[in-house]
Amino acid sequence: MKQMLLAAFSALCFNLPAQITVTSMTFPAVGDTLRYARTFNPPNINFLTPPGGNQFWDFSGLNSDETFEVAYSPANEGQSSGSFPGAETAVIGTTGESYYNITAAKFELLGYAGSDPANFGVQVLAKFAPPLIERRSPMNFFDINQQVADLSLPFSIEDLPDSLLGNIPGIQFVDSIRVRINYQRLEAVDGWGTLNIPGGQYPVLREKRTEYTTTALDVHSFLGWIPVPGGSGGLLDFLGTDTTVVYRFLSNTEKEEIAIVTANSELNGAESVRYKNNGTTPVFHINAPGSASIQAYPNPATEWVRFDCSNLPPDDYTLKIFSIIGKEIWKNNYTMSGNKSIRLDLNDFKKGTYFYSLEDRRGNIIGTKRLVVVKP
Numbered sequence: 001m002k003q004m005l006l007a008a009f010s011a012l013c014f015n016l017p018a019q020i021t022v023t024s025m026t027f028p029a030v031g032d033t034l035r036y037a038r039t040f041n042p043p044n045i046n047f048l049t050p051p052g053g054n055q056f057w058d059f060s061g062l063n064s065d066e067t068f069e070v071a072y073s074p075a076n077e078g079q080s081s082g083s084f085p086g087a088e089t090a091v092i093g094t095t096g097e098s099y100y101n102i103t104a105a106k107f108e109l110l111g112y113a114g115s116d117p118a119n120f121g122v123q124v125l126a127k128f129a130p131p132l133i134e135r136r137s138p139m140n141f142f143d144i145n146q147q148v149a150d151l152s153l154p155f156s157i158e159d160l161p162d163s164l165l166g167n168i169p170g171i172q173f174v175d176s177i178r179v180r181i182n183y184q185r186l187e188a189v190d191g192w193g194t195l196n197i198p199g200g201q202y203p204v205l206r207e208k209r210t211e212y213t214t215t216a217l218d219v220h221s222f223l224g225w226i227p228v229p230g231g232s233g234g235l236l237d238f239l240g241t242d243t244t245v246v247y248r249f250l251s252n253t254e255k256e257e258i259a260i261v262t263a264n265s266e267l268n269g270a271e272s273v274r275y276k277n278n279g280t281t282p283v284f285h286i287n288a289p290g291s292a293s294i295q296a297y298p299n300p301a302t303e304w305v306r307f308d309c310s311n312l313p314p315d316d317y318t319l320k321i322f323s324i325i326g327k328e329i330w331k332n333n334y335t336m337s338g339n340k341s342i343r344l345d346l347n348d349f350k351k352g353t354y355f356y357s358l359e360d361r362r363g364n365i366i367g368t369k370r371l372v373v374v375k376p
Contacts, residue, residue: 019053019192020203020252024137027107027255028100030089033071034256035277037064037198040326040368041357042273047206047247047261053141055193055206057249059259059275062198065355065368067277075099080113083125100134107135111151126151132183139205139250143189151181168219168228178218178225179238186210195249195258199278202258204249214241262326272326292366294319294358300372307342309358309366316361321371324353351375 028034039062049055075087078097084090087099087110096114100107111127128149136145156176168174191206215238217228228239245263256276264271292311299305307319314337321330334342351373358366 022139028072037067037277038274040355051190053192057195060196084110108133141192145187149183153179173221174219176220180216182214184212197275202251207248211244294367300374309340320357322355
């Protein structure tokens with residue numbers, strides 16, 4: 001009897017999925033090209049399950065809004081490699097270069113050089129102090145890590161447009177400014193199990209990463225560096241603390257993160273999902289229900305854009321605009337039916353690429369498309 005029970009227990013255990021350990025073998029290295037797809041404003045996916053093991057997450061119904069590649073080159077091929085002497089590899093893009101260091105325990109971001117990410121139209125050289133750890137090894141269930149990093153970005157007044165400086169007190173006496181950014185991360189590996197994505201199924205660990213980003217501003221004059229209090233308008237709109245929560249699903253075999261889900265501000269759904277591209281095809285336009293649709297004109301847009309909605313069933317609708325990283329930056333509600341045009345002034349939008357989405361009261365997506373904003 002004991003032998004029968006032992007045999008049954010052993011069979012049960014051997015059929016359970018195993019808890020994995022993620023090691024440095026999955027760190028990106030020189031010569032790697034990682035392939036990803038991304039979905040903005042995705043349908044409901046079950047990423048917000050309670051902490052625990054032997055879970056199953058199903059993202060197989062995702063349709064990609066865009067696909068892209070991340071290529072890791074030798075650091076010395078970058079134009080700014082001399083500013084990052086410890087870097088082993090770099091991601092060299094058309095607008096900037098990101099530099100990384102790789103050890104047996106850490107894959108860490110040293111900094112960035114190139115066009116500023118906020119599209120102010122200036123060049124920056126940004127170094128994290130200390131480097132920002134993007135991946136760790138080994139990674140196991142129940143791991144908890146904290147890290148703090150800072151960036152300091154000095155600018156000459158002549159380098160910035162007047163529209164960013166007008167509301168800064170005493171700006172007529174200022175010769176330069178300094179943007180200080182503090183990053184605080186709390187990372188907890190709170191789950192393990194199996195994840196389905198389009199074209200594949202993987203054993204994974206789930207890591208919840210909560211990041212607090214605090215932006216402060218100093219001005220320099222004959223009095224030295226002086227902190228600027230909060231306010232509104234221009235650069236002052238960027239001051240304060242933002243909180244971002246992402247869930248990262250990593251395997252012990254693939255160099256791509258299997259999925260990275262950015263939670264919405266209410267922490268009850270997803271703003272975007274980036275996932276390993278197993279050959280999915282970008283879908284830039286999703287029509288539902290029926291022949292309802294939305295189209296932006298002009299696109300690219302400069303001062304204004306008009307959203308033309310067609311064949312809408314009578315309902316309440318929400319029009320949303322997202323940044324390229326999936327952060328919601330504008331939305332408004334409308335009661336519409338049939339054909340309707342919505343005009344939006346773009347004075348408060350920076351130049352760059354955005355996504356817009358229209359959904360009905362039940363959350364059905366009428367359309368998700370790309371919007372490009374250009375400035376003179």
